Amino acid sequence: AQERLHQLGASNRHLPIEAQLDTAVDLIRMESELQDALAHDQFYLLYQPIINLTTGAIAGFEALIRWDSPHRGDVTPGQFMALAELTSLVVPIGEWVIKAGCKALKQIQSASPKNTFMSFNIASRQIEETAFMPYVLNTIRSANLNPAHVKLEVLERSLFDSETTLGWIQACREENLPLALDDFGTGYSSLEYLSDYEFDTLKIDKSFIDRITNDQRARNICQAIIHLSNSLGMTTVAEGIEEPAQAAILREMGCTMGQGYLFAKPLDLDKAIALLAQDQVWLPPVAD
Ligand code: C2E
Numbered sequence: 001a002q003e004r005l006h007q008l009g010a011s012n013r014h015l016p017i018e019a020q021l022d023t024a025v026d027l028i029r030m031e032s033e034l035q036d037a038l039a040h041d042q043f044y045l046l047y048q049p050i051i052n053l054t055t056g057a058i059a060g061f062e063a064l065i066r067w068d069s070p071h072r073g074d075v076t077p078g079q080f081m082a083l084a085e086l087t088s089l090v091v092p093i094g095e096w097v098i099k100a101g102c103k104a105l106k107q108i109q110s111a112s113p114k115n116t117f118m119s120f121n122i123a124s125r126q127i128e129e130t131a132f133m134p135y136v137l138n139t140i141r142s143a144n145l146n147p148a149h150v151k152l153e154v155l156e157r158s159l160f161d162s163e164t165t166l167g168w169i170q171a172c173r174e175e176n177l178p179l180a181l182d183d184f185g186t187g188y189s190s191l192e193y194l195s196d197y198e199f200d201t202l203k204i205d206k207s208f209i210d211r212i213t214n215d216q217r218a219r220n221i222c223q224a225i226i227h228l229s230n231s232l233g234m235t236t237v238a239e240g241i242e243e244p245a246q247a248a249i250l251r252e253m254g255c256t257m258g259q260g261y262l263f264a265k266p267l268d269l270d271k272a273i274a275l276l277a278q279d280q281v282w283l284p285p286v287a288d
């Protein structure tokens with residue numbers, strides 16, 4: 001039990017013992033609630049558009065999980081995915097995400113045949129799970145989707161130099177599944193991963209995009225990342241674009257795609273399909 005509490009992060013020794021126990025009890029309670037959530041269909045997905053910054057059209061969507069909890073209300077992944085990963089619940093939750101997201105992608109593509117892709121966030125625990133890749137491939141096949149339209153996003157910090165990681169990445173390549181490196185710039189050995197592994201897409205973290213309009217250094221770093229990414233033949237996606245000026249600068253810098261509240265927040269499936277059908281074109285103003 002001590003070990004379990006430690007794993008759950010309850011050994012915050014700086015806290016009074018009552019607070020340590022409260023944290024532990026909270027986490028254990030949430031773990032069992034997450035199990036219930038799976039059993040009772042309390043998860044759902046939202047879909048955030050990813051815009052081609054050259055054409056201004058929607059190129060794809062990122063599937064983002066939400067939990068409609070009877071006790072806690074609407075819960076964001078930041079509040080429960082770390083625990084899901086710690087407890088291995090991320091494996092069945094991750095399978096549910098792939099299944100629901102592929103079904104949604106099929107509906108999106110049937111409504112508007114535009115080669116729209118869907119991006120999925122993959123936790124490191126899922127990479128280690130040998131049954132995960134066959135599950136993904138099987139789901140894609142059953143949904144009659146093109147694997148090239150199913151993109152898997154991994155965090156740099158969830159990649160380890162291991163046979164498993166390498167094998168997993170090779171399997172993605174062989175099966176034509178595009179891979180994205182998410183939150184780029186927030187990890188530590190970024191360049192090593194870029195040279196060792198072939199990613200199709202690099203997503204520049206929002207923290208850089210936030211500073212791009214008034215911080216020359218951040219702007220230069222973004223430009224360098226975009227050059228690097230483009231020169232390696234990757235698609236570059238800027239995350240968390242909120243201002244037209246940011247989109248304009250990024251477009252000027254040669255950034256291929258953008259995602260953020262400026263274009264759209266994460267949407268439910270009906271709204272995502274409706275937006276795609278509108279053929280809206282987002283053309284950023286010219287950068288100064
Ligand atoms: P992420 O993959 O980097 O996803 C982008 C996050 O930024 C999403 O938060 C999205 O709602 C938010 N975002 C997008 N545009 C803007 C903007 O303009 N401004 C601001 N302030 N935020 C913006 P969300 O949905 O809360 O997800 C947070 C993280 O949780 C994701 O970051 C991803 O790492 C993880 N996550 C989400 N869904 C899943 C999932 O199905 N499986 C796994 N393993 N992780 C997931």
Ligand code: MG
Pocket residue numbers: 062120121153182
């Ligand atoms: Mg992501």
Ligand code: MG
Pocket residue numbers: 182183203205239
């Ligand atoms: Mg990200």
